[in-house]
Amino acid sequence: MATPPDTLDKVGAGLDALDVPVEAHRPPIWRRFLKTGVPPIIAFALLLGVWQALWASALLPEFQLPAPVNVWNELVRSISSGEAFGILWTSLHRAVLGFLAAVVIATPLGLLIAKVRVVRAAIGSLLTGLQSLPSVAWVPAAILWFGVTPSTIYFVVLMGSVPSIANGLVAGIDQIPPLLPRVGRALGAGRFASARHILLPAALPGYLAGLKQGWAFSWRSLMAAEIIATSPQLGVGLGQYLHNGSSLNDINMVIAAIFLILLVGIGIELLLFRPLERAVLRARGLTGAL
Amino acid sequence: MTATLETTVLSTVDTAVELAGVRKVFGHGGSAVVALDGVDLKVKPGEFVCLLGASGCGKSTLLNIVAGLDAATSGQLQLNTSRPAVMFQEPALMPWLTAARNVELALRFAGVGRLARKRRALELLELVRLGDVADKRPHELSGGMRQRVALARALASTTVSADGAPALLLMDEPFAALDAITRDVLQSELLRVWETTNTAIIFVTHDVREAVRLGQRVVLLSSRPGRVVREWDVRDSSDEVLDEINTHLREVISGHAS
Secondary structure (H helix, E strand, C coil): CCCCHHHHHHHHHHHHHHHCCCCCCCCCHHHHHHHHHHHHHHHHHHHHHHHHHHHHHCCCCCCCCCCHHHHHHHHHHHHHCCHHHHHHHHHHHHHHHHHHHHHHHHHHHHHHHHHCHHHHHHHHHHHHHHHHCCHHHHHHHHHHHHCCCHHHHHHHHHHHHHHHHHHHHHHHHHCCCCHHHHHHHHCCCCHHHHHHHHHHHHHHHHHHHHHHHHHHHHHHHHHHHHHHCCCHHHCCCHHHHHHHHHHCCCHHHHHHHHHHHHHHHHHHHHHHHHHHHHHHHHHCCCCCCC | CCHHHHHHHHHHHHCCEEEEEEEEEECCHHHCEEEEEEEEEEECCCCEEEEECCCCCCHHHHHHHHHCCCCCCEEEEEECCCCCEEECCCCCCCCCCCHHHHHHHHHHHCCCCHHHHHHHHHHHHHHCCCHHHCCCCHHHCCHHHHHHHHHHHHHHHHCCCCCCCCCEEEEECCCCCCCHHHHHHHHHHHHHHHHHHCCEEEEEECCHHHHHHHCCEEEEECCCCECEEEEEECCCCCHHHHHHHHHHHHHHHHCCCC
């Protein structure tokens, strides 16, 4: 041998020292805020400015384009009277319950489709098709089946979110590099151990993307169902609030409702899904994502 | 101790792996491809054997059959070892687990308890000199370090058995994707690990120099179908042996030119 072993050991230690990727240390919190917090605030302020200018130009009548301050007053009124919290609670708890039920149904369904060939052939494309069917299309049928009851609303929410979650899981499993389950087999993992320790964790990013989309679908399906199916029995959710605003020709209420719907959507994304996704992707070295 | 027990002990000492007339055919009828045609091979416990051949000689197929990932069409395979461990060209570490947890995964599948798992995983990482980075995830390690974690994991899965059966490590061109300096270092690392653990190794490569440097014995396979062409004892290798093996390998390959 040309080189003595202890020289090679030193070379190896040197390589290790050189090869370890340098950890980028995180910038201080104010700088991160400057980078990620400030742009959306500026964008929002610009939007408000354009809105205010349009209103001031009086191109559209007041009942079509309200003044920002009037919408703000409507929001303040509904919040200070406590009405907004009741409305938000009604809609949010429905959306969350519906979403959780969808997760419970869609996860085994997705696993079955991904791993059992017959099931995939039978209902795989149906599920993809359902994903492109607007769930509001189920509202008329659901009202005929269940009447104007919470069942109708939950049915529509489920039809909206189950396909997304199941498809996300299927995509996540399909994208697992085949070498990983193979390694599992070589290490002696049985079917169950392989699913538990290799397939499910490996499919997690795709599954999470499906969950995120499933949440978005259940939220907007819920809004569609609440707008169409209104009855005293259902109480007042965001959709009904919006519907009421429309019936009263109160554009301030309509815009305030839309604002609240958006707020929930953005809030859940920022508080729940974004941090979850970031943690999962960062652990795998996929730092390209925010 | 009874006489029968004596003989089994003797036979396990004698050979770790025995392949007799192993044949593997992929596909059926006219489109069938014979990957392996009557391969005989014996590996002693603790022996380091290099399987050498050009692409299409069925080296990987042979390794998969020994690993139990693939079944032979006909022929005999006898293993007197613990569960064989496999290392591939890619490290194939689970990207969501730390280096230590990757090694522990092998032990978990073997049913080792939590504390013992932790201890053994750290021991093995120390063996490949990666004790310091046990808590790093694969993406934080270099290619060579990842392959060493994979080596530790492979060792974990094959050296786990309590009955003292000899360990067997199957390596499918594990250093082919690494740069020359790293490969050089890892080859010496592997030799050191092999000497300390007394594991039998079947090492597949297409690099004659690598085969001669690492192995005690080099087995040359022909391509399509794969057969054993010749064997060399390379324990005290010289440049002549290297040239001779090279010549034979070239002959095997150029035989396919027509």
